Amino acid sequence: MASEITKELTEDGEIYRLNMGPQHPSMHGVLRLFLDLQGEQLVKATPVIGYSHRAHEKMAEHRTAMQFLPNTSRVDYLSGMIYNVGYCQAIEKILEIEVPERAVTIRIIANELNRIASHLLWLGTFLLDLGGITPFLYCFDDRETILDLLDRISGSRLTYCYARFGGVTLDVDDVFLNGTSDFIQRMRGRLEMYAKLVTGNAIFRERCEGVGVISMELAKSYGMTGPCLRASGLAYDVRRAEPYGGYGDYDFEVPVRTEGDTMARYHVRMQEMAESCKIIEQALRKLPDGPILTPKLAKRFKLPEG
Secondary structure, three states: OHHHHHHHHHHOOOEEEEEEOOOOOOOOOOOEEEEEEEOOEEEEEEEEOOOOOOOHHHHHOOOOOOOOHHHHOOOOOOOHHHHHHHHHHHHHHHHOOOOOHHHHHHHHHHHHHHHHHHHHHHHHHHHHHOOOHHHHHHHHHHHHHHHHHHHHHHOOOOOOOOEEOOEEOOOOOHHHHHHHHHHHHHHHHHHHHHHHHHHOOHHHHHHHOOOOOOOHHHHHHOOOOHHHHHOOOOOOOHHHHOOOOOHHHOOOOOOOOOOOOHHHHHHHHHHHHHHHHHHHHHHHHHOOOOOOEOOOOOOOOOOOOO
């Protein structure tokens, strides 16, 4: 490595190669980058991944379906609820388990709250990296409200493990429902505040517009998903394209941009939080009475071969 750096500096004295990570104040040991810099301009970045690999797939080979359930909320600790519910839905589909409508609706509320919390952490840390300390504090204040709500129904703030095969662990009470409704009303106002505080900021726009452009073709070739894919022009959201878990009964838009730059990805995520608020409001209105766990689920079961 030293000889390569020396050779490159000899050939062009303006190019510097630096290591970023895997231990870095702005990260959690998840990534290492070889950076080629020309002044303040990033010329090339070579990622080295795998530092957070936990071998979940290998652990699943030696555990029962129920024993592996706690792992699912640890795949991505920012979206633990969504992974937990997704795993349960896969088992339910294989075993043809029918989930009560109340449990389906509760799952949607929990999922969308978790989605907003994940986006708020992204927004806060993103702005903090750009020097925006004040909006970072606002974002984490909003996120704390969500974590308290999810803690009330799951007993955990991050690794929820709330869903069960055939439903959910605990029912929601009036405190949770009223708290969620109040938060949604508050969040709508906060999104307007973020737009005034951040979106129109000249320095923010200069640092985001035209930066990190990813075309739709490049996004698809790299297998990109989620907001990054939609910010590159492809309006694909599994909740809309292949509705699952009751999402087909809800009215919401799929935010999409065509610029493919950092600003576009910012807009998509901000709009997604507004759409999540819309979904939660609909779910709160239509939440039916009834059981939260199917009574027909066997105590022991075996997955079919194949």
